Amino acid sequence: MKEKKIRSLEAVHYHVMLLPTLILLAIFSIYPTLGSIMAFKYFDPIEGIWGSPWAGLDHFKMLFQIPEFKQITINTITISLIKIILNISCALAFALLLHEIKKRWFKRSVQTIVYLPFFLSWVIMAGIFKDFFSIDGLINGIIHRLSGGEPIMFFNSNTWFMIIVYVTDVWKGFGFNAIVFLAALTAINPNLYEAADVDGASRWAKLVNITLPSIKGTIVLILILSLQGILSGGFDQIFNLYNPLVYQVVDIYDTYIYRMGFQSNQYEFATAVGLFRSAVAFIFILISQWLAKKYGEYKVF
Amino acid sequence: MSIRLTKGDMIANTIIYTILTLLVVVTLVPLLNILAISLSDSAKATAGLVTIYPLGLSWSTYTTIFKDHAILTAAGVSCQRVVLALVIDMVLVVLAAYPLSRSKKAFRSRGIYMWIVIGTMLFGPSTVPMFFTVKDMHMLGTIWALVIPGAVGQFHIILMLNYFRNIPSELEESASIDGAGPWRRLLQIYVPLSMPIMATIALFVVVGNWNAYYDGLIYSMKTSDFPLQTYIQQLVVNYDTTIRDVDQVRDLLAISNRSLTAAKLVITMIPILLVYPFMQKYFISGIMLGSVKE
Numbered sequence: 001m002k003e004k005k006i007r008s009l010e011a012v013h014y015h016v017m018l019l020p021t022l023i024l025l026a027i028f029s030i031y032p033t034l035g036s037i038m039a040f041k042y043f044d045p046i047e048g049i050w051g052s053p054w055a056g057l058d059h060f061k062m063l064f065q066i067p068e069f070k071q072i073t074i075n076t077i078t079i080s081l082i083k084i085i086l087n088i089s090c091a092l093a094f095a096l097l098l099h100e101i102k103k104r105w106f107k108r109s110v111q112t113i114v115y116l117p118f119f120l121s122w123v124i125m126a127g128i129f130k131d132f133f134s135i136d137g138l139i140n141g142i143i144h145r146l147s148g149g150e151p152i153m154f155f156n157s158n159t160w161f162m163i164i165v166y167v168t169d170v171w172k173g174f175g176f177n178a179i180v181f182l183a184a185l186t187a188i189n190p191n192l193y194e195a196a197d198v199d200g201a202s203r204w205a206k207l208v209n210i211t212l213p214s215i216k217g218t219i220v221l222i223l224i225l226s227l228q229g230i231l232s233g234g235f236d237q238i239f240n241l242y243n244p245l246v247y248q249v250v251d252i253y254d255t256y257i258y259r260m261g262f263q264s265n266q267y268e269f270a271t272a273v274g275l276f277r278s279a280v281a282f283i284f285i286l287i288s289q290w291l292a293k294k295y296g297e298y299k300v301f
Numbered sequence: 302m303s304i305r306l307t308k309g310d311m312i313a314n315t316i317i318y319t320i321l322t323l324l325v326v327v328t329l330v331p332l333l334n335i336l337a338i339s340l341s342d343s344a345k346a347t348a349g350l351v352t353i354y355p356l357g358l359s360w361s362t363y364t365t366i367f368k369d370h371a372i373l374t375a376a377g378v379s380c381q382r383v384v385l386a387l388v389i390d391m392v393l394v395v396l397a398a399y400p401l402s403r404s405k406k407a408f409r410s411r412g413i414y415m416w417i418v419i420g421t422m423l424f425g426p427s428t429v430p431m432f433f434t435v436k437d438m439h440m441l442g443t444i445w446a447l448v449i450p451g452a453v454g455q456f457h458i459i460l461m462l463n464y465f466r467n468i469p470s471e472l473e474e475s476a477s478i479d480g481a482g483p484w485r486r487l488l489q490i491y492v493p494l495s496m497p498i499m500a501t502i503a504l505f506v507v508v509g510n511w512n513a514y515y516d517g518l519i520y521s522m523k524t525s526d527f528p529l530q531t532y533i534q535q536l537v538v539n540y541d542t543t544i545r546d547v548d549q550v551r552d553l554l555a556i557s558n559r560s561l562t563a564a565k566l567v568i569t570m571i572p573i574l575l576v577y578p579f580m581q582k583y584f585i586s587g588i589m590l591g592s593v594k595e
Contacts, residue, residue, distance in 0.1 A: 010483050015400075015410070017400050017483075017487075018396070020393055020396065020397075021396065021458075022414070024393070024453045028451075030417075032426035032430040032431045033421075035430030035433060036426065036430050048433075049430065049433060097321055101318075110321050110325055113325050114324060116332075119573050119577065119580060120570060121511075121512035121513075121514065123512075123537070124569055124570055126538060127538075127566045128331050128334075129331065131335060131559065132331050132335075135349075136347070136348065136559075141349050141350075171327070203310065257427070257428060257429075262428075262432075274427025274428065278427060
């Protein structure tokens with residue numbers, strides 16, 4: 001009895017500890033999430049979100065009618081999928097190469113350098129790459145010296161722009177993304193390799209028969225978890241690199257929402273797009289979690 | 302280790318070392334290029350002659366920056382937000398993680414709170430209603446708009462509570478018998494034992510806040526409210542790439558001070574470079590801890 005009393009007394013302290021977090025979540029997370037109701041209203045700045053008149057499904061009807069919506073859906077999913085595949089394969093290839101290195105100092109130095117770009121913001125990286133790929137930038141300088149040809153306007157061409165999006169994304173993340181694979185590689189039982197050495201297995205044979213099967217689980221898991229971001233596409237990168245000339249191929253949900261909301265002031269419509277995106281993304285997260293639990297023997301929460 | 306290296310092994314080793322060295326070079330070139338441009342004579346930089354070392358070494362861009370009011374103000378806003386966010390976020394995460402690390406028996410409402418934390422993490426608000434919320438709270442244009450809306454880090458709470466759970470409960474039980482309440486147990490047992498994860502989360506918060514630009518963009522009332530990253534974003538992103546004519550772009554580049562912009566980018570990178578050695582130590586283990594099962 002006494003113990004129970006102490007416990008409920010302690011619980012009061014626990015509630016107090018959680019109170020600040022709860023208040024902030026209520027105001028800045030739950031309240032604005034409910035504010036997405038704006039997507040079903042005609043917004044009146046004087047009445048506010050809650051007092052504005054109802055619009056029913058008007059904004060969603062418009063959403064499914066305009067051709068841009070189809071285009072940004074295709075763009076978002078295409079960009080995300082290609083990024084997922086490129087990022088995972090490059091990170092994996094890098095981890096496998098690094099795993100072959102026996103000299104510790106070399107391994108350490110390589111890691112120290114290639115992890116760095118991950119921590120730099122896309123604002124900085126956009127600034128650097130806009131200079132790097134500009135008409136008088138280093139890349140065009142090299143092209144000029146090698147072939148003497150006209151400079152390439154990388155940011156104005158759909159094809160070149162997409163190549164830059166993928167290349168810079170991999171450039172920024174391949175090192176950091178490899179961390180999980182490196183951890184999985186170091187967990188492989190060294191006896192397996194020793195046994196293979198005794199049998200006279202080649203390096204390639206060891207890679208195919210020991211290394212890859214051992215980390216298969218990790219690869220599948222990372223692939224499944226990457227699915228969660230399929231409606232993201234990487235806002236920070238695209239927002240900071242793009243320009244109206246390439247909207248057609250790089251405009252994704254988040255960039256479109258920003259322009260509709262804060263440049264065209266179509267608040268309700270932007271919210272409708274955002275709500276649609278969040279709802280579908282939520283389904284993807286649930287599927288991905290379920291798959292991860294089933295196939296990856298993994299539980300995030 | 303096997304001593305005999307076959308010819309095939311040697312070739313493979315050479316290829317692997319070469320590829321990795323190339324990757325290091327590819328990672329460094331854009332960064333060295335911008336550093337070289339920032340330190341180069343403005344005319345040479347504009348002509349596009351600079352590669353990875355400065356031409357006509359000059360520090361003038363950096364002395365100009367230290368006299369530029371706008372960028373110093375922006376840097377001040379950034380420093381202020383990092384310090385405030387660090388203090389507030391850390392207090393919140395410790396206070397929230399402790400009760401949530403209790404067993405269901407010790408804290409019966411734990412389940413509901415966990416649902417709120419995870420639910421708000423998975424289903425976040427859209428940017429427009431978020432903007433109106435910050436506006437309704439009368440935070441637009443203040444430093445609080447950059448600190449408070451993102452102060453609760455659900456992912457950080459989960460990292461922290463997983464760490465707390467791995468601390469042996471015997472320590473707490475004996476303190477409990479000595480009459481220590483929840484607050485004393487948290488502050489005198491849990492916090493001192495959790496320094497590695499605290500350092501990891503602190504670095505997450507510092508880097509995240511230093512690198513944030515979007516909130517500065519939508520919650521600011523005037524340009525002097527901008528944190529450094531938003532200031533840089535406006536500087537480098539809004540330059541017009543829509544002009545199709547090569548000569549026109551050349552003219553534009555000649556007016557814009559390329560080496561000065563480069564120097565501003567370098568300055569903005571410095572804090573990250575300063576905390577980078579610590580990050581290497583803690584961040585990576587933090588990422589691994591993130592995958593620890595509850």
